[in-house]
Amino acid sequence: MRLPRVFLNGAVASGEVITLPGAAAHHLGNVLRLTPGMPVLGVAPDGTTWALAWMGSGRARVLGRSPEPWPEPDTRMTLAVAVPRGERMDWLVEKAVELGAASLVPLHTERSPLGGQVHPGRVARWERLAQAAAEQSGRRCIPPVLPPSDLVSSLRDFTGPCLVAHPGGEARPLRELLTAVAGDQPAPTWSPPRAVLVAVGPEGGFTPREVDAAVSAGARLLSLGSRILRVETAAIAALTLVLAGCGALGQPAGG
Numbered sequence: 329m330r331l332p333r334v335f336l337n338g339a340v341a342s343g344e345v346i347t348l349p350g351a352a353a354h355h356l357g358n359v360l361r362l363t364p365g366m367p368v369l370g371v372a373p374d375g376t377t378w379a380l381a382w383m384g385s386g387r388a389r390v391l392g393r394s395p396e397p398w399p400e401p402d403t404r405m406t407l408a409v410a411v412p413r414g415e416r417m418d419w420l421v422e423k424a425v426e427l428g429a430a431s432l433v434p435l436h437t438e439r440s441p442l443g444g445q446v447h448p449g450r451v452a453r454w455e456r457l458a459q460a461a462a463e464q465s466g467r468r469c470i471p472p473v474l475p476p477s478d479l480v481s482s483l484r485d486f487t488g489p490c491l492v493a494h495p496g497g498e499a500r501p502l503r504e505l506l507t508a509v510a511g512d513q514p515a516p517t518w519s520p521p522r523a524v525l526v527a528v529g530p531e532g533g534f535t536p537r538e539v540d541a542a543v544s545a546g547a548r549l550l551s552l553g554s555r556i557l558r559v560e561t562a563a564i565a566a567l568t569l570v571l572a573g574c575g576a577l578g579q580p581a582g583g
């Protein structure tokens with residue numbers, strides 16, 4: 329059975345009795361109703377994993393290191409996405425974290441409803457959803473939801489290749505772009521990028537001005553095929569394709 333997993337606030341040492349973060353303590357004690365002595369896996373901020381024994385009242389004893397296979401993708405992918413309406417962004421955050429996104433940037437774009445203004449409460453909610461998804465899917469870090477930004481600023485702030493998902497005819501398939509990014513090296517010398525940003529536009533698409541500015545800033549236009557996808561579908565498809573294309577989806581769970 330898979331152990332309940334909690335992200336710890338700081339470094340820990342064997343034998344120590346620690347107080348767990350409030351939300352984690354509530355979940356273990358009141359939702360999962362653990363009884364004293366039951367095992368929990370703790371993930372320290374440096375990604376190391378620790379065997380804990382629940383003691384009740386929000387506390388746990390650290391039993392020792394519990395080395396596990398490293399689940400984080402070798403390619404760190406940032407998903408910059410025009411915020412879709414309502415709960416679709418909640419769904420997107422959860423699925424992106426499960427699949428292995430390294431971080432998310434909510435984008436405000438020229439065609440976003442209401443100029444794409446994002447209430448800080450929504451960002452806080454996405455951060456909570458990211459944490460829950462990271463715990464559930466066995467991540468070693470909580471992918472941050474970065475401050476809302478516009479397309480060109482998010483590209484300029486990023487170090488690494490940037491791809492803008494765009495249904496226009498000038499967009500190229502991922503395989504071509506990854507080859508271009510790698511400097512046209514033929515296999516087997518091809519090596520995947522360490523970090524990639526993919527931007528996905530709003531329901532009305534990026535404007536020609538945004539697309540031109542992105543290309544001028546060095547981004548490449550990515551095609552996700554011949555059908556028009558909704559924002560959240562495009563985001564999850566792009567994330568999966570890029571991680572798979574970079575060989576970064578990882579080994580089978582438990583393998």
Ligand code: SAM
Nearest residue numbers: 493494495528529532533551552555556557562
């Ligand atoms: N009519 C809009 C256009 O032409 O851009 C469609 C926008 S689509 C609903 C929302 C976003 O998903 C797009 O801005 C793009 O980033 C991404 N997208 C959807 N389908 C795509 C495809 N086939 N290839 C690349 N990106 C796509």
